[in-house]
Amino acid sequence: MMRALAEAYPDAHCELDFTSPYELLVATVLSAQTTDVRVNQVTPELFRRYPDAAALAGAREADLQEILRPLGFFRAKSRSLLGLGAALAQRDGVVPADLQALVSLPGVGRKTANVVLGNAFGVPGITVDTHVGRLARRFGWTTQQDAVKVERDLTALLPREEWVVTCHRLIWHGRRVCHARRPACAECPVRDLCPSAATSAPA
Numbered sequence: 001m002m003r004a005l006a007e008a009y010p011d012a013h014c015e016l017d018f019t020s021p022y023e024l025l026v027a028t029v030l031s032a033q034t035t036d037v038r039v040n041q042v043t044p045e046l047f048r049r050y051p052d053a054a055a056l057a058g059a060r061e062a063d064l065q066e067i068l069r070p071l072g073f074f075r076a077k078s079r080s081l082l083g084l085g086a087a088l089a090q091r092d093g094v095v096p097a098d099l100q101a102l103v104s105l106p107g108v109g110r111k112t113a114n115v116v117l118g119n120a121f122g123v124p125g126i127t128v129d130t131h132v133g134r135l136a137r138r139f140g141w142t143t144q145q146d147a148v149k150v151e152r153d154l155t156a157l158l159p160r161e162e163w164v165v166t167c168h169r170l171i172w173h174g175r176r177v178c179h180a181r182r183p184a185c186a187e188c189p190v191r192d193l194c195p196s197a198a199t200s201a202p203a
Contacts, residue, residue, distance in 0.1 A: 001139060001190045002162065005169040008189040012168035014119045016040065021095035021120035022088070023047055025102075026056070028112045029080055034071045042067055053093040056085030080107035097121040110148065118164035126151045126158075127167045131174030138178065138196040 015036040018024035023043070030039045046067050050056040064078035071077060083106035088095065095116065096102055102113035114125035126132070128147040132154075136142045142153035158166055177184045183196075191197040 001193050002158070002166060002169075004190045004193065005166070005173060009169045009172045012165060012172045014115065014168065015171075016115075017043060018120070021097075021116060022053060022093070024120045025088075025095050025105075025108070025112070025116050026081065026084070028115045029084060029107050030068070030071060030077055032077075033073060038071055042070055050085070053085050053088035053091075056081055057089040059085065083107065095120070097123060099125070110151065114151075118167070124160050124163040126154045126163050127171075128154070129171065130180070131171045131178075132167055134180060135170045135174050135178055138183075138194065139190070140195045 014024075016024060016027040016031060017040045018027055026046070027039050027043050030043070046064075049063070049067070050059055059082065061078050061082060064081055065074050068074040068077050068081075087105050096105075097117065097120075099110070099113050099117060102108050102116060103110060111127055111129055114127040117123035117125045118127065128136075128150045133145075133147060133150050136150055136154060137144075141157055142150050144150045144153060154166075155163065173188075173190075174180075177188050185191050185194075185197045188194065188197065
């Protein structure tokens, strides 16, 4: 299944636009409950006005809300960014390349931390978003619902050097083919290997 996904999505990568660990961390925090496309629409102006943690920490909440309004939950996300900016500013603006240090930051959980580690620092990790969790269950790679338990099962199953790129391929497949409500099994490159393909039952 991994080989088939690799052939189907040879260019799979993080679809959030970023040029630094700071930008990726902020974009990933913003991506909760919205799409990467929408995040990419607001981050150019956000990073133009707040190019680093110190600038973000000093932002006016009303100004942040205006920029983030298209994302939904913009008030909560504005507060999250202010807290994140302040916490990073205390670290001289440096985004830590360590899981425990990352998850200690406001608004940063394991999923966000693994995105940053894998894509900004090249540190292998399993990012269990809704797509990865759903597909892993449909593929029979796990039976768990809890994201941390799914992460544990996938780290035991997949080669460490494939963790990051496999998650990208699962996310791309989930967005393009293996949809939550109606998976397009007829178009699926792994349908002959997928235990859920016969029924197409959502997991």
